[in-house]
Amino acid sequence: MAINILMVFFALYFIVMFLGLGFGLLLILKKTFPDQDPFVIANGYVFFWIIGDLMMRFFLQKLPVMSVKPLLTLPIKRSTVVNYVLGKSVASFFNLLPLFAIIPFSIMLIMDGYATSMIVTWLFAMIILVLISNFLNFIIEAFSSEKELSFLPIITVVGVLFGLNYFGVLPMTSLVGDALLGIANNPILILVPIAILAACYAYNFKILRSKLFLDSSLKSKVAEVNAADLSWTERFGDVAPFMKLDLKLIWRNKRTKSMAFLLLIGVLYGLFFYPQPMYREMTFMSAFIGIFSTGFFLINFGQFIPAWDSGYYKLLMSQNIKYEQYLRSKFILMVISVVLLFVLGIPYVYFGYKILIAHFAAAIYNIGVNTHVILWGGSFNRKKIELDKKAAFNYQGTGAVQWLIGIPLMLVPMVMFGLVNWLVGFAAAVALLIVLGLVGIVFHKKLMKSITQKYLDSKYKMINAFSQDN
Amino acid sequence: MIHTKYLSKTYNGTTVLNIEELTIPKGQSFGLVGNNGAGKTTYFSLLLDLIKPTTGNITSNDVVVDQSEDWKPFTSSFIDESFLIGYLTPEEYFYFIGELRGQNKADVDSLTAQFEDFFNGEIIGKKKYLRDLSKGNQKKAGIVAALIGNPEVIILDEPFANLDPTTQIRLKQIIKDLAEKQGVTVLVSSHDLMHVTDVCERIVVLEKGNVVKDLETNPATLKELEAHFASGAVVSQEEE
Numbered sequence: 001m002a003i004n005i006l007m008v009f010f011a012l013y014f015i016v017m018f019l020g021l022g023f024g025l026l027l028i029l030k031k032t033f034p035d036q037d038p039f040v041i042a043n044g045y046v047f048f049w050i051i052g053d054l055m056m057r058f059f060l061q062k063l064p065v066m067s068v069k070p071l072l073t074l075p076i077k078r079s080t081v082v083n084y085v086l087g088k089s090v091a092s093f094f095n096l097l098p099l100f101a102i103i104p105f106s107i108m109l110i111m112d113g114y115a116t117s118m119i120v121t122w123l124f125a126m127i128i129l130v131l132i133s134n135f136l137n138f139i140i141e142a143f144s145s146e147k148e149l150s151f152l153p154i155i156t157v158v159g160v161l162f163g164l165n166y167f168g169v170l171p172m173t174s175l176v177g178d179a180l181l182g183i184a185n186n187p188i189l190i191l192v193p194i195a196i197l198a199a200c201y202a203y204n205f206k207i208l209r210s211k212l213f214l215d216s217s218l219k220s221k222v223a224e225v226n227a228a229d230l231s232w233t234e235r236f237g238d239v240a241p242f243m244k245l246d247l248k249l250i251w252r253n254k255r256t257k258s259m260a261f262l263l264l265i266g267v268l269y270g271l272f273f274y275p276q277p278m279y280r281e282m283t284f285m286s287a288f289i290g291i292f293s294t295g296f297f298l299i300n301f302g303q304f305i306p307a308w309d310s311g312y313y314k315l316l317m318s319q320n321i322k323y324e325q326y327l328r329s330k331f332i333l334m335v336i337s338v339v340l341l342f343v344l345g346i347p348y349v350y351f352g353y354k355i356l357i358a359h360f361a362a363a364i365y366n367i368g369v370n371t372h373v374i375l376w377g378g379s380f381n382r383k384k385i386e387l388d389k390k391a392a393f394n395y396q397g398t399g400a401v402q403w404l405i406g407i408p409l410m411l412v413p414m415v416m417f418g419l420v421n422w423l424v425g426f427a428a429a430v431a432l433l434i435v436l437g438l439v440g441i442v443f444h445k446k447l448m449k450s451i452t453q454k455y456l457d458s459k460y461k462m463i464n465a466f467s468q469d470n
Numbered sequence: 471m472i473h474t475k476y477l478s479k480t481y482n483g484t485t486v487l488n489i490e491e492l493t494i495p496k497g498q499s500f501g502l503v504g505n506n507g508a509g510k511t512t513y514f515s516l517l518l519d520l521i522k523p524t525t526g527n528i529t530s531n532d533v534v535v536d537q538s539e540d541w542k543p544f545t546s547s548f549i550d551e552s553f554l555i556g557y558l559t560p561e562e563y564f565y566f567i568g569e570l571r572g573q574n575k576a577d578v579d580s581l582t583a584q585f586e587d588f589f590n591g592e593i594i595g596k597k598k599y600l601r602d603l604s605k606g607n608q609k610k611a612g613i614v615a616a617l618i619g620n621p622e623v624i625i626l627d628e629p630f631a632n633l634d635p636t637t638q639i640r641l642k643q644i645i646k647d648l649a650e651k652q653g654v655t656v657l658v659s660s661h662d663l664m665h666v667t668d669v670c671e672r673i674v675v676l677e678k679g680n681v682v683k684d685l686e687t688n689p690a691t692l693k694e695l696e697a698h699f700a701s702g703a704v705v706s707q708e709e710e
Contacts, residue, residue, distance in 0.1 A: 241570060245555070312556075319546075320571050321542075
């Protein structure tokens with residue numbers, strides 16, 4: 001339920017954004033380019049919009065093929081099924097969203113005195129354009145699914161188009177703009193985009209018809225095993241089996257894998273802030289950035305403990321394991337990630353030695369306090385995660401815990417640091433974080449014991465929750 | 471070995487299992503049959519402390535299963551695919567279970583080598599993740615994993631379902647050997663009356679959570695079971 005609410009929230013957000021764009025664009029253009037025709041300018045930008053749209057669609061929109069699996073065994077013509085799939089894709093949110101900008105913009109133009117017939121023609125041309133990118137995207141996806149480097153086709157297409165435009169070989173911006181203006185002024189020309197749309201549809205039809213068999217494309221892909229040598233984990237003793245399992249978990253599942261790349265974002269996080277002198281003045285910001293960037297993996301991985309293992313939680317609970325070892329493996333992984341992120345972040349010293357010191361204090365705090373806090377928070381997780389589901393925009397497993405845990409995790413150290421920094425000074429604030437972190441490390445065994453007890457207490461509830469389909 | 475006393479499980483006022491007393495001696499091959507919803511899986515889940523009993527308890531080898539975890543070292547099970555770790559290969563899965571049960575790689579290898587026939591060349595060395603195997607092959611891997619580490623109690627829920635006929639026959643032999651030669655207590659549930667009577671020395675019939683029959687297997691048992699379940703079918707036909 002929480003997932004749906006979140007998605008609805010996102011959808012509403014985008015709708016409002018697009019509506020604002022639709023109504024506001026005319027005014028913005030008039031202000032920015034007072035002596036030019038805003039309609040012409042707007043058409044000049046359509047090219048970039050198409051490019052962006054294609055990129056977004058490629059990563060987020062998939063042809064709803066799987067949903068027709070049950071139809072294949074029914075006495076329905078194959079071509080009907082294909083038409084149904086393609087038709088269904090038109091109802092996608094990606095096609096609906098642009099309307100929220102295009103229609104208000106058209107209304108504004110008409111109210112501004114543009115010829116109604118011209119704008120209506122333009123409106124239809126734009127809708128057809130949206131549908132063309134809808135079907136063009138599926139063609140690109142069909143090609144990319146056969147390639148080893150699946151991002152290559154989209155990057156090639158977008159890159160070539162962009163390059164042609166940028167280096168002036170083929171001025172795509174004005175070409176697209178002129179074409180749209182041409183259609184608007186001469187409605188009969190709308191047949192051209194319609195023909196392109198028909199061609200895209202027909203091509204999709206052809207591809208899909210040849211692929212729509214239970215055995216070929218509808219069958220989920222069988223991945224080749226990638227085995228790495230994980231014998232270095234043996235030094236961690238009895239925790240080693242779980243560490244190996246966790247590393248495989250991260251590396252072999254889509255959703256966790258994309259999370260591993262967050263390590264990179266964690267490292268680069270400071271670059272959003274530090275190059276601006278404004279943030280460098282605010283020393284308390286570096287504590288926040290330090291907590292966030294050294295704890296990036298900790299937060300993203302930790303908040304879903306133990307839901308990552310929800311698919312086989314019954315096995316873990318009936319097997320001969322000690323809960324404490326299971327949790328300690330996660331703890332060690334998080335500590336390693338914090339150390340790694342801190343070390344990789346050392347170059348930030350370029351922006352001032354205080355930043356490095358603050359990051360160091362934040363790293364100690366993350367190791368001593370936040371690891372335990374997030375493990376403790378995990379004992380409240382009651383939402384399962386299906387590991388083989390897609391990575392982007394996946395909020396499965398997200399519940400109130402994930403929102404609430406952020407308070408002790410980030411807000412508390414930030415406020416403490418900011419307050420002491422303001423009242424006493426930088427050195428005292430740094431010392432406070434380090435001392436708190438060290439206290440956490442000293443009491444690690446004790447803390448783990450009570451955390452383990454917390455998990456044991458909610459064992460039945462977790463088993464039950466993880467075996468439900470949410 | 472396994473002693474069940476005044477055990478009941480109630481969900482929102484509906485009692486799904488109610489066993490006053492049931493004792494399973496060591497080394498017995500024990501079969502549990504019953505229609506859907508009879509309480510077979512509930513009983514096994516209680517045995518593994520995956521759900522909390524409403525009343526009563528189960529004692530396994532003098533350990534009360536919902537109070538201590540000491541039953542875990544000598545108990546193993548395969549209930550359903552949630553006992554498999556999808557992103558591991560069968561070998562990795564066996565080694566993982568082996569590590570949990572104090573077995574090194576060589577131990578696990580020598581055990582799985584005994585099941586070459588059973589695997590029929592479809593499990594070991596295929597470089598496939600468990601999640602990509604067919605249901606039958608997943609089951610094979612799960613069952614063999616339950617045999618790792620010399621457990622004294624093995625619990626298998628519906629082990630014959632999804633297996634091909636040859637594998638079913640091989641599995642029957644494996645279960646028989648475990649009970650007869652190695653003194654392992656094997657608990658099996660099944661919808662296939664023929665298989666259970668072939669394999670188990672003792673068969674208990676559950677109906678709506680209650681034990682309605684407790685039979686020592688003999689040549690007439692299959693007939694008796696078939697008669698029992700057929701009468702149920704006749705009654706329900708009359709009710710309609």
